[in-house]
Amino acid sequence: MRAVVTGTACLCAAGDSPQAVLRAMTAGGVCPNDGRTLSEKLLPFPVFTVPEHFFPGGRRHSAHDTLVLAEAVVRQAVLQAGLDDDALRDAGLVAATTAGCSLHFLDAYAAFRGGADAADLHDRDDYFSGNLALELLPVLGGPRLTVSNACTSGADAVGLGLSLLATGQCPLVVCVGADALSLVPHTGFARLTVASPEACRPFDRDRKGLNLGEGAAALVLEGEASVHARGVSCLGHVAGYGAASDAWHLTAPHPEGRGLARAVQLTMQDAGCRAEDLAFVNAHATATRENDRIEGSVLRRLLPDTPVWACKGSIGHTLGAAGALEAVLSLAALNAACVPPSQGFSAVDPEIGLIPTTEPIRRGEPFALSVSLGFGGGNSALLLQRGDA
Amino acid sequence: MAHENALAVRAWGFVHSLGQDVWKGRLSCKSAQGALRADTENLTDFVPKKNLRRMPHYARMAALAAFRALSMAGEGGPLGRSDLQDAGALRNMAFVIGTAYGCVQTNLDFLDGIIESGPGLSSPSAFSHAVGNVGAGLVTSLLGIEGPCSTVMLFDLSFAGAVTAAASLLGAGHADAALVGAVDEIDARFSGCCPQILPAENSSSESLPLTEGAVFLYVERAAGVCGNLGRTPRLSVCWNDSGRILAPAGAVVFGQEREVLYGHGPLTQALNVLAAVTRIGGGSTNVFVCPAQAGSGGRRAVVEVF
Incomplete structure (x- = not known):
């Protein structure tokens, strides 16, 4: 089954709409910063941050910050889809986050260690609101899921949303x-020695690791019948989803990219899509040595003639948001028939032999593949289809 | 309730801090104060001890319950031993964990490191073992499961969420079978500071000890199972925020009051479902409904076992 996309929204360091982000990426020059607005204790690895005005009242350095970002994009996507409370009554919601679920209570824990009374901590709503699916869109009455699959979370949220629709568990999601x-999380990635001390360079020979980013993205998915009944515009389709586990290692991808290759093949089969139908592949491309080497070799093997777009050099690795955010951006690029350049790349890594887009290229094919890899050995792929195709 | 996406439960396994007969007796809540830990010693029945090095307790509980479910599936169940050994069945198997809080101990170990030693000296290993899906990642590696893998975090609705995700993956054709379950651990540091785990005011469970454990079910699509399911237990999830429990006439309701059997913790719904599954597997003709709720808005989901 393919789902119709009737609403999209995104927010990240490069902009607050899909079109604004693509423009910024095409223009180049989106740079990470030192992240001092997050904490004075941050280790010296740059980050891509969302402007502070998107956190009304300031950041609270808790899961609440993630909820604020999610609320902003859900509001916009629901508005674009033309959904009122009645239309949302039977809808489902699938949310994705990593740090938002379990890693954002440092301040409360430090206060507790310092002798604060648990009852005082109980007054704070930051922890209850930390669960996105339980807090977003109170009117919604269908299934609610919060997925925490590390860096594949966003792609899996879209894939599970598609599966909810396909199994008739809700009319829209x-x-x-x-x-x-x-x-x-910033400390964690720095201590794992996968963070770069400079702007990241996906697929580049001299890449030194990832830059973390932050952000959010939302998509409204509906079946054809619902779209027809509501008479709303089609922005595109989610035409396929596939996921496979490496069953190999907690933090390292399978050396031959076994799970990734399978996820890509399953997704293409799911939609009956051929390689020549693809306008581009949106790669996970974190700019870590291992991810890019293995992902690049899989993409070269399976899709040797398909352009590869690596966008984390402009927005950073947004963790639980990444899969959804890059799906939204891929759909926007498909609809514009133009693939942006991959910021940060300049020199071919002979071990990979892959050159991502270095300037905007025109592509009229109807599909794009967006892939995600994550801690825990998860691999997920989404197939996006142009709105007029 | 609609049953189009019902799952057939072909096997199950669990581990719990009150032992393997957790639901047979009434917990003496006044005498059993504090937190109770689950024993995962028997994991070495399935995996060499050296393979368990550095595996956190949370993942050990998940692994033991999952191995027990797979073992039951392989012993006279739908999976033959050879299926498990040649990994053919595992290639198209999904793995879905529901967890309220994830791997709490390593999470707090990492935070302790930041607080005590500063970010520059915190443990990278504690971080990688603190991410939300560490249990799913470690268990799929250990079992060799190569299908889709998901971790659903919804506080006390985590099990209902996991079953919903599994039913979606199976129904949409992304896997032929799934191990679906719930796991949660306790940690004195967490239960002291985290508001989510404190019993609500005036709750009957206020004096119950905290407990932990894992429950896994080996499931297939009920509609896809060949032959007569007979009294094979089936599951279906209904999400509703109306406050009403949607139950067929005469259904047995296994609700939060059963915490007096299990102790306090987010596993109650999964344990209630398991109790219902074993009763139906034992010949009961009742329909069981297992409600739960979570979040500041009181979201609800009911798992029906029939």
Whole structure:
């Protein structure tokens, strides 16, 4: 089954709409910063942050920050889809986050260790609101899921949303991925020695690791019948989804990219899509040594003639938001028939032999593939289809 | 309730801090204060001890319950031993965990490191073992499961969420079977500071000890199972925020009051479902409904076992 996309929205360091982000990427020059607005204790690895005015009242350095980002994009996507409370009554919601679920209570925990009374901590709503699916869109009456699959979370949220529709569990579903940055995940990635001390360079020979980013993206998915009944515009389709586990290692991808290759093949089969129908592949491309080497070799093997777009050099790795955010951006690029350049790339890594887009290219094919890899050995792929195709 | 996406439960396994007969007796809540830990020693029945090095307790509980479910599926169940050994069945198997809080101990170990030593000296291993899907990642590696893998975090609705996700993956054709379950651990540091785990005011469970464990069910699509299901237990999830429990006439309701059997913790719905599954597997003709709710808005979901 393919789902119709009737609403999209996104928010990240490069902009607050899909079109604004693509424009910024095409123009180049979106740079990471030192992240001092997050914490004075941050280790010296740059980040891509959302402007502070998107956090009304300031950041709270808790899961609440992630909820604020998610609320912003859900509001816009629902508005674009023309959904009122009645239309949402039977809808489902699949949310994705990583840090938002479990890693954002450092301040409360430090206060507790310092002798604060648990009852005082209980007054704070930051922890209850930390669960996106339980807090977003109160009117919604269908299934609610919060997925925490590390860096494939966003793609899996969209894939599970598609599966909810395909199995008739709801007539429409809102899919959202969100993660706000904080000291905790930033420290974690720095200590794992996968963070870059400079702007990241996906697929580049001299890449030194990832830059974390933050952001959120939302998609409203509906079946054809619902779209027809409501008479709303089609922005595109989610035409396929596939997921496979490496069953290999907690933090390292399978050396031959076994799970990724399978996820890509399953997704293409799911939609009956051929390689020549693809306008581009949106790669996970975190700019870590291992991810890019293995992902690049899989993409070269399976899709040797398909342009590869690596966008994390302009927005950073937005963790639980990444899969949803890059699906929204891929759909916008498909509809514009133009693939943006991959910021940060300049020199071919002979071990990979892959050159991502270095300037905007025109592509009229109807489909794009967006892939995600994550801690825990998860691999997921989404097939997006142009709105007029 | 609609049953189009019902799952047939072909096997199950669990581990719990009150032992393997957790639901047979009434917990003496006044005498059993504090937190109770689950024993995962028997995991070495399935995996060499060296493969369990550095595996956190949370993942050990998940692994033991999952191995027990797979073992039951392989012993006279739908999976033959050879299926499990040649990994053919595992390639198209999904793995879905529901967890309220994830791997709490390593999470707090990492936070302790930041607070005590500063970010520059915190443990990278604690971080990688603190991410939300660490249990799913480690268990799929250990079992060799290569299908889709998801972790659903919804506080006390995590099990209902996991079953919904599994039913979606199976129904949409992304897997032929699934191991679906719930796991949650306790940690004195967490239960002291985290408001989510404190019993609500005036709750009857206020004096119950905290407990932990894991429940896994080996499931297939009920509509896709060949032959007569007979009294094979089936599951269906209904999401509703109306406050009413949607139950067929005469259904047995297994609700939160059954915490007096299990102790306090977010596993109650999964344990209630398991109790219903074993009763139906044992010949009961009742229909069981297992409600739960979570979140500040009181979201609800009911798992029906029939």
